[in-house]
Amino acid sequence: MNxxxxxxxxxxxxxxxxxxxxxxxxxxxxxxxxxDGDTMVSSGGMFELGFFSPGNSRNxxxxxxxKKITVRTVVWVANREVPLPNESGVLxxxxxxxxxxxxxxxxxxxxxxxxxxxxxxxAQLLDSGNLVVRNAADNxxxxxxxxxxxxxxxxxxxxMGFGWNFVTGINTYLSSWKTNEDPAPGDYAYFMDTxxxxxxxxxxxxxxxxxxGPWTGLRFSGTTNAIEDPTYKLIMVMNENEVNYRExxxxxxxxxxxxxxxxxxxxxxxxxxxxxxxxxxLNVPADNCDNYKLCGAYGSCNIANSPSxxxxxxxxxxxxxxxxxxxxxxxxxxxxxxxxxxxVFFKYSGIKLPDARHTRHNESLTLExxxxxxxxxxxxxxxxxxxxxKSSGCLLWFEDLIDIRExxxxxxxxxxxxxxxEIDSEGKKPEVLIGSLTSVIVMVLLVLCLFxxxxxxxxxxxxxxxxYRGSNEEHSELPSFSYSxxxxxxxxxSDDNKLGxxxxxxxxxxALEDGQEIAVKxxxxxxxQGIDEFKNEVIFIAKLQHRNLxxxxxxxxxxxxxxxIYEYMPHKSLDVxxxxxxxxxxxxxxVLLDWPKRFHIINGIAxxxxxxxxxxxxxxxxxxxxxxxxxxDSDMNPKISDFGTARSFGGNETSAxxxxxxxxxxxxSPEYAVDGLFSVKSDxxxxxxxxxxxxxxxxxxxxxxxxYHLNLLGHAWTLYKEERSLELVDASLGKSFCLPEVLRSIHxxxxxxxxxPDDRPSMSSVVLMLGNEGVLPPANQPxxxxxxxxxxxxxxxxxxxxxxxxxxxxxxx
Ligand SMILES: *[C@@H]1O[C@H](CO)[C@@H](O)[C@H](O)[C@H]1NC(C)=O
Ligand SMILES: *[C@@H]1O[C@H](CO)[C@@H](O)[C@H](O)[C@H]1NC(C)=O
Ligand SMILES: *[C@@H]1O[C@H](CO)[C@@H](O)[C@H](O)[C@H]1NC(C)=O
Ligand SMILES: *[C@@H]1O[C@H](CO)[C@@H](O)[C@H](O)[C@H]1NC(C)=O
Ligand SMILES: *[C@@H]1O[C@H](CO)[C@@H](O)[C@H](O)[C@H]1NC(C)=O
Ligand SMILES: *[C@@H]1O[C@H](CO)[C@@H](O)[C@H](O)[C@H]1NC(C)=O
Ligand SMILES: *[C@@H]1O[C@H](CO)[C@@H](O)[C@H](O)[C@H]1NC(C)=O
Ligand SMILES: *[C@@H]1O[C@H](CO)[C@@H](O)[C@H](O)[C@H]1NC(C)=O
Numbered sequence: 001m002n003x004x005x006x007x008x009x010x011x012x013x014x015x016x017x018x019x020x021x022x023x024x025x026x027x028x029x030x031x032x033x034x035x036d037g038d039t040m041v042s043s044g045g046m047f048e049l050g051f052f053s054p055g056n057s058r059n060x061x062x063x064x065x066x067k068k069i070t071v072r073t074v075v076w077v078a079n080r081e082v083p084l085p086n087e088s089g090v091l092x093x094x095x096x097x098x099x100x101x102x103x104x105x106x107x108x109x110x111x112x113x114x115x116x117x118x119x120x121x122x123a124q125l126l127d128s129g130n131l132v133v134r135n136a137a138d139n140x141x142x143x144x145x146x147x148x149x150x151x152x153x154x155x156x157x158x159x160m161g162f163g164w165n166f167v168t169g170i171n172t173y174l175s176s177w178k179t180n181e182d183p184a185p186g187d188y189a190y191f192m193d194t195x196x197x198x199x200x201x202x203x204x205x206x207x208x209x210x211x212x213g214p215w216t217g218l219r220f221s222g223t224t225n226a227i228e229d230p231t232y233k234l235i236m237v238m239n240e241n242e243v244n245y246r247e248x249x250x251x252x253x254x255x256x257x258x259x260x261x262x263x264x265x266x267x268x269x270x271x272x273x274x275x276x277x278x279x280x281x282l283n284v285p286a287d288n289c290d291n292y293k294l295c296g297a298y299g300s301c302n303i304a305n306s307p308s309x310x311x312x313x314x315x316x317x318x319x320x321x322x323x324x325x326x327x328x329x330x331x332x333x334x335x336x337x338x339x340x341x342x343x344v345f346f347k348y349s350g351i352k353l354p355d356a357r358h359t360r361h362n363e364s365l366t367l368e369x370x371x372x373x374x375x376x377x378x379x380x381x382x383x384x385x386x387x388x389x390k391s392s393g394c395l396l397w398f399e400d401l402i403d404i405r406e407x408x409x410x411x412x413x414x415x416x417x418x419x420x421x422e423i424d425s426e427g428k429k430p431e432v433l434i435g436s437l438t439s440v441i442v443m444v445l446l447v448l449c450l451f452x453x454x455x456x457x458x459x460x461x462x463x464x465x466x467x468y469r470g471s472n473e474e475h476s477e478l479p480s481f482s483y484s485x486x487x488x489x490x491x492x493x494s495d496d497n498k499l500g501x502x503x504x505x506x507x508x509x510x511a512l513e514d515g516q517e518i519a520v521k522x523x524x525x526x527x528x529q530g531i532d533e534f535k536n537e538v539i540f541i542a543k544l545q546h547r548n549l550x551x552x553x554x555x556x557x558x559x560x561x562x563x564x565i566y567e568y569m570p571h572k573s574l575d576v577x578x579x580x581x582x583x584x585x586x587x588x589x590x591v592l593l594d595w596p597k598r599f600h601i602i603n604g605i606a607x608x609x610x611x612x613x614x615x616x617x618x619x620x621x622x623x624x625x626x627x628x629x630x631x632x633d634s635d636m637n638p639k640i641s642d643f644g645t646a647r648s649f650g651g652n653e654t655s656a657x658x659x660x661x662x663x664x665x666x667x668x669s670p671e672y673a674v675d676g677l678f679s680v681k682s683d684x685x686x687x688x689x690x691x692x693x694x695x696x697x698x699x700x701x702x703x704x705x706x707x708y709h710l711n712l713l714g715h716a717w718t719l720y721k722e723e724r725s726l727e728l729v730d731a732s733l734g735k736s737f738c739l740p741e742v743l744r745s746i747h748x749x750x751x752x753x754x755x756x757p758d759d760r761p762s763m764s765s766v767v768l769m770l771g772n773e774g775v776l777p778p779a780n781q782p783x784x785x786x787x788x789x790x791x792x793x794x795x796x797x798x799x800x801x802x803x804x805x806x807x808x809x810x811x812x813x
Contacts, residue, residue, distance in 0.1 A: 024048075027124040029136060034091040036060060036084075041067055044127040047075075051089065055181035059083030062091055062101055062110075063183075064129055064148070066255065070276055075129055075155040075257060076148050079110035080183040097121035097145040099133050114145040121145065128159045153183060156258040158232075158249040163192035165242045172244075174260040188264040196359040197386075197395055198236075198243050201292075202284070204264055208292045210285050211403050214356035214395070215245075217387035221412050222290075222352035222405070263774065275759060277777055283768055289405045293355075296331020297400035300351065304408075304611050306547040312348060312404070314422055331402070336419040340378040345371060346418050350411035351404050353384060358399035361386050370394030371415065382416045408614065479554035481565055485512065486556050490520055499572065509568060517568035518553060522561065534562055540620060540643040548608030550631055550641040569639065571632035574601065578627055579699055595737035597636050598694050602745055603770055604638040605630060609687055610763040612640070613680045618648040623678055625686035626667045627693060647678070666701025666711075670783035671757055681757035684766070685783065688752025692716050695745055697730030713753050713782040720750055720779065744770065750779035 024041035028034060039050035048067040051060050052074065062078040078091075079101050088104035096117025101110040118135040125131050131148040132141075149160045150170050154177050156162060164171050173191030177183045188209070190202045199213025200220060213220040215236055233248045249256065255271040268282035284290065288308060289301035295309035296318070302308055309323075311332035317323035319330040365373060367385055370393075374380040379398050386393025401416065489510030490497045499507045499519060508520045523534045541552045556563040571577065577592050593601075605625075612620040622629075622640065629642045669685035671677040689700045692712055700712040710718060719725050725746045729737065748769050754760050759780055761769065769776055 026126075027122050028091075028093055029120065029122045030093050030095065032093070036087040036089055040125045042125045042127040042129070046127045047125055047129045049125050049131060051084075051087070054177075054183060055179075057083075057181035059085065059181075060087060060089055061183060062089070064125065064131060066271075069255065069271055071278065073257070073278070074183075075153075075157060076131070077153050077183040078148075080153055080177075080185070082109045084109065093121050093123045093133065095119075095121060097133055097135075099123045099131075099146070112146040116145060118145065129157045130160070153177070154260045156247075158247050158256065161244045161246050163198070163242065163244040164194055165244070167241050174266075176260045176262045176264070179262060186262050188260055188262070190260045190266055192243060192245065193357065194243050195357040197356040197361055198238065198245075199356050202260070202264065202266060209264060210290050211292050211355060212284065214353055214359075216353070216412060217389035217393075219410075222407065223284075223410075261774070263772065265768075265772075265774075272758075275780070279777075280765055281762070283764060286764055287767075293329070293403045295328045295404070297402050298332040298334075299328055299404070301405040303405075304546045312416070314346060314418060331400070334419070336421055338378075338417060338419050342420045343375065343417050344420050344423055345374070345383070345415035346422070347413055347415050349413045350407055351414060352407055353404075353412050353414060354382070354397065354401035355403045356395070356397070359395055359397050361393065361395045363387070363393045365394035366392060367394070370396070374415075374417065380417065382414050384412060384414045388412075408619075481554050481556040481563075483556055483558035483561070486510065486520055486563060486565070488513070489518060493522070517570075519566045519568045520556075521564045521566065523563065534564070534644070537564060537643045537646075540618065540646050540648070543618065544612070544620075544643075546608055546611040547637065548604045548611070548639055550639040566641070567633075569631035570634045571636060573628045573641075574630040574632060574638065574694075575627035575699075577632070578694065578697060592636075595733055595742070599738070599741050599745065600636065601630070601632070601638045602691055602694055603767075605640065605687065605690060606763060606767050606770060608638070608640045609683060610767050612646075613683065613763050621647050621649060621678055621680055622683050622686075623647060623672075624664060624667075625683055625690065626664045627690060627699075630690070664701075666699065669753075669757065670755060677757075679757060680762065681760045684752045684760045684763060685757075687763070687766070688749045688760070688782075689713065691745055691749035691752065692728070695730065695742060695749065696728050697732060713750075716746060717750060717779070717782050720746065740773075744776070747776050747779065750782065751776065753782040754780045755783040756780070 024039055025032075026040055026043045028040065034040065034050075036051040039048050041048050045067050047064055049062070049064045052063050052065070052072070053060055054074070061080065061083055063074045064076040065072055065074045078099075084101070084103060089109070090102050092100055092102065094100055097114045098121075099112040100108045103109050112133055114133065118138075120136040121133055122136045123131065123133050128149075132144045133146040134144045149157075150165075150172055152160060152172060152174055154174055156174055160172070162172050162174075171191065173189055175190075176186040176188040178186040187205050188202060189206075190200065193199050193201045197214040199211060199215065201208055202210040202212075212222055215221075215238075219234060233250055235246050235248060237244045247258075256269060258266065258268045260266050266284040267280050269278040269280055271277075272279050287303045288294065289303045295301045298312050298315045299309050300312050302310065307326055307328075309326075309328040311317055314335055315332035316335055317328075317330070318333045322328075322330055362370075362373070363386060370383045370385070373394060374383040374396050377396075377398075380396050381399065382397040382401055384395050385391065386395045401414075487493070489512050490508040491510075493506075493508055497508045497510060499509050501507070505521060505523045508522065510518045510520055512518060538552075538555065541549070545551075550569070551567045553565045553567060556565060571592075609622070609625070612622060620643075622643065623645045624642060625640070629640065631639045631641050633639060665673075667686040667689050669682040672682040672685075689712075693700055696712060696716070698712055703712040703715065716725070716728050719727050725743055726739075728746060729742055748761075748766060751769075752760050752766065
C-alpha cells in the first residue's frame with residue numbers, strides 16, 4: 001500500500017472525481033439537449049463528449065476525448081467536415097433513432113443514420129469511447145442502431161473493430177486530419193484490404209504508400225513490436241460476414257490509442273501517468289524499407305544494407321542501369337526463366353511476406369499439399385504456410401512478388417518457384433536462408449569455433465581471401481592475415497604508425513601490399529581483461545554489417561599476440577576533430593565539421609545505434625559510446641567502433657545488471673554508473689551526450705559553466721528551459737547553420753539524457769524525431785545534472801585503468 005502523503009492525495013482525488021462528475025450524464029433521450037458547453041461523461045469516467053475547437057481554430061466541433069487525461073486528446077469528431085461557426089450548435093437524439101447536430105436555425109448540419117426505427121431512442125457514451133444510438137430498453141450491442149466505432153476519424157481505440165463488415169457494407173478505417181485545426185479527412189488513409197488475403201494499406205491521396213501484412217494467424221507480417229507487448233491481445237475474425245481486426249487491452253488501466261498522423265505516420269501511444277504525457281512506442285513506417293514496393297518485383301529491402309535494395313538470391317536487376325542509379329522500381333527478374341515443367345521451390349526466410357492481393361488460400365491444406373497445389377498451376381509463383389498459430393493452411397501467389405523486406409526478427413518463410421536448373425548452380429541444397437534465426441545461431445557457433453581453432457593453433461596462417469556479405473553468411477569466415485604481412489604493413493609497429501590507444505591496446509595504421517589502408521588493433525599481452533574484450537569484439541563485430549559501424553577485415557594471431565584488422569578511417573575519431581583544441585584551429589574545424597556534416601554525423605550515429613539495438617540479429621548494447629569511438633571515413637560518414645564491452649541481449653530482455661561497470665565518465669547514464677544497470681536506454685543516454693557535444697563542440701566531461709558549475713548537460717538544459725538553446729551552438733560555426741535542425745538536435749539530445757531511463761526515447765523514435773518536423777515532447781531534467789556530486793559518491797569503489805578509458809567497479813552497490 002502506498003501510504004505516502006502523495007498517495008493519499010491521489011486516493012482522495014479519485015474519490016472526489018465521481019462526485020464532481022455526478023452531474024454529467026452518459027445517456028440522453030429525446031427530451032435532452034446537449035448545448036455547447038454541456039458534456040456527456042461515460043459511466044466509468046473514461047471518456048467525455050462535448051463541443052471543442054481544435055488548435056487555434058474558432059470553429060466548433062462535437063468530439064470525444066479522454067476525460068481522465070490532462071492533455072486534451074480528441075479521439076473522435078462527429079461533424080469533421082461541417083464545422084459550426086460559433087457556440088450556437090445543439091446535439092439531440094431524434095426519432096426514428098438518429099443523433100443530430102443542429103445549428104441555430106434548427107437545420108441539421110450532421111447526423112448519424114440508421115436502417116431501422118425505434119420508439120424510444122437514446123444515445124449513450126460507453127466507457128470504451130464508443131458513442132452508440134440504441135433503443136432505450138435494448139442494451140445488446142448487436143442491436144445498436146449506430147455506433148461511432150464504425151466511423152472512426154484518425155484514432156483506433158482498444159476494442160474498436162477495424163475492417164470490413166460484408167453484411168452492412170461498412171468498412172471501418174482511419175483517415176488523417178487535414179491539419180491540427182481541421183479534422184476533415186486529410187491525405188492519408190489506413191484500411192483493411194481484402195482483395196486477396198487480408199492486409200493493411202496506408203494510402204496517400206489514394207495511392208499505396210505502405211503495406212502491412214498479410215495476416216499470419218498471429219500478427220500482420222512485418223510487424224514485430226505489436227506482439228512483444230503482453231498487455232495486448234490481437235483478435236482477427238475472418239468469415240463470409242466480416243474481416244475484422246481488433247486489439248483488446250488485457251490490463252484495463254493501460255490507456256492507449258493508435259493514430260494516423262497528418263504526415264502519414266501511424267503511431268501507437270501509451271499514456272504515462274507518472275510524467276503525464278503520451279509516449280510513442282510504435283511507428284509505421286519505421287524506416288525507408290517500409291515504403292511500398294521500394295525495391296520492385298523480387299527485390300528485397302534490408303535497412304542495414306547500403307543501398308537498401310538487393311535482388312533476392314537467384315534474381316538479377318531487370319534494368320541494371322537504373323538499379324545502380326538507386327532507382328529500384330523496375331525490380332528484378334529470374335536468372336533462369338521458369339519452364340513450368342519440373343520447377344522447384346527455394347525457401348527464403350526472415351522476410352515480410354510480399355503483397356498478397358493476388359493470392360488464393362485454402363485453410364485445410366498442409367504445407368506439403370500446398371507445394372503440390374502450387375506446382376500444379378504454372379502461374380503460381382510462391383507459397384507459404386497460411387496460419388502460423390495453427391501451423392496449417394496454404395497461401396499461394398499468382399503474380400510477381402513485390403514489397404518484400406528482410407526482418408531482423410519475427411520474419412516469415414516463403415517458398416519461391418525456380419527453374420530446376422537452379423539447383424545445380426546452388427550445389428547441394430535448394431534452401432537459401434536469409435537472416436533466419438537458425439542461421440544466426442549457426443553463425444555465432446561458427447565464428448566461435450573458428451576463433452577457438454585459430455586461438456589454439458597460434459601459428460602463422462596464410463592469408464585467405466574471404467568475402468562475407470550480409471545474406472551469404474553461411475559461407476563467411478573471418479579472414480586471417482599473416483603476421484609478416486601485418487609487420488610489413490605497419491612498418492614493424494613503428495611509433496610513427498601508431499594512431500592511439502584503443503579499448504584494449506595500441507592501434508596502428510598500415511597499408512597492405514595491394515595498397516589497402518588498414519588499422520591494426522594490437523592486444524597487449526599484459527592485459528588479462530583485454531582477452532575477453534578482444535573475443536567480445538570478434539564475436540560481435542564480425543557479424544555486424546552496417547554502413548555506420550566500422551568494418552572488421554580480419555584477424556591475426558601470432559604466439560601471444562592477437563590483432564584485429566579494420567578498414568582505415570582517414571579522419572580518425574570524432575573527438576580529435578571536435579575537441580582538437582590547439583591542434584585544430586576553429587577555421588579548420590569549421591571547414592571539416594560544418595553544420596551539415598555535424599547533422600549528418602548525428603544521424604549516422606543514430607542509425608548505427610538503431611541497428612545495434614533493434615535491427616541487427618543479435619540486438620546489442622554498446623555500453624561505451626563516446627566521441628573517441630566514433631570514427632570518420634573519407635566522406636565524414638560516422639562509424640561506431642570498439643565493441644570490446646558490448647553485450648547482446650535476448651528478444652524480450654532489454655536490460656541487465658552488471659557487477660562490473662565499464663564505460664566512460666561523462667557518457668555514462670546515472671543508473672549504470674551508480675547501480676550497474678545497463679539497457680538500450682543507457683546507450684541512448686550516451687548518444688544524447690554525444691549530440692550535445694557535437695552541437696556545442698565541448699566535452700561534457702570537464703565542461704564547467706563558470707556561473708553555476710553545471711556540466712554540459714546541465715548547461716544545455718538551463719539554456720533550453722530559458723529558450724536560449726541557441727547559445728549552446730559551437731562558436732566556430734559562426735552563423736552558418738540550419739536553425740530548426742540545430743534546435744531539434746539539442747532537443748533530441750536533451751530527451752536522450754533525461755534522468756529516468758523510461759523517459760528517454762528509443763533509438764527508433766530518435767531517428768524519426770531527427771528526421772521529421774513534428775512536435776517533440778518537452779524534456780525533463782537530465783541525469784547527472786550536477787555531475788560532480790554523484791561521481792564523488794560512486795568513485796570510491798572505482799579503479800581507473802587508462803586515463804579515461806575503462807573504469808571498473810569490483811562490487812555493484
Ligand atoms: C428521458 O430521461 C429522463 C431522465 O433522464 C426521464 O425523466 C424522461 O422520462 C425520459 N424521457 C423519455 C421520453 O423517455
Ligand atoms: C452564430 O452565427 C450565426 C450566423 O453565422 C448568427 O446568426 C448567430 O447569432 C450566432 N450566434 C451566436 C451565439 O453568436
Ligand atoms: C429550434 O427548435 C427549438 C426546440 O425544438 C425551438 O424552441 C426553437 O424555436 C427553434 N428555433 C428555430 C429558429 O426554429
Ligand atoms: C444552418 O445550417 C444550414 C444548413 O447547412 C445553413 O443553410 C444555414 O445557413 C445555417 N444557419 C446559420 C445561421 O448559419
Ligand atoms: C450511413 O452513412 C454512411 C456514411 O455516409 C454510409 O456509408 C452508410 O451506408 C449509411 N448507413 C445507412 C444504414 O444508411
Ligand atoms: C525469359 O523470359 C523473358 C520474358 O518472357 C524473355 O524476354 C527472355 O528472353 C527470357 N530469357 C531467356 C534466357 O530465355
Ligand atoms: C481446399 O482443399 C481441399 C482439399 O484439396 C478441397 O477439398 C477444398 O475444396 C479446398 N477448398 C477451397 C476453398 O478451395
Ligand atoms: C491457375 O491459377 C489462376 C489464378 O487463380 C487461374 O486463373 C487459372 O485458371 C489457373 N490455371 C489452371 C490451369 O488451373
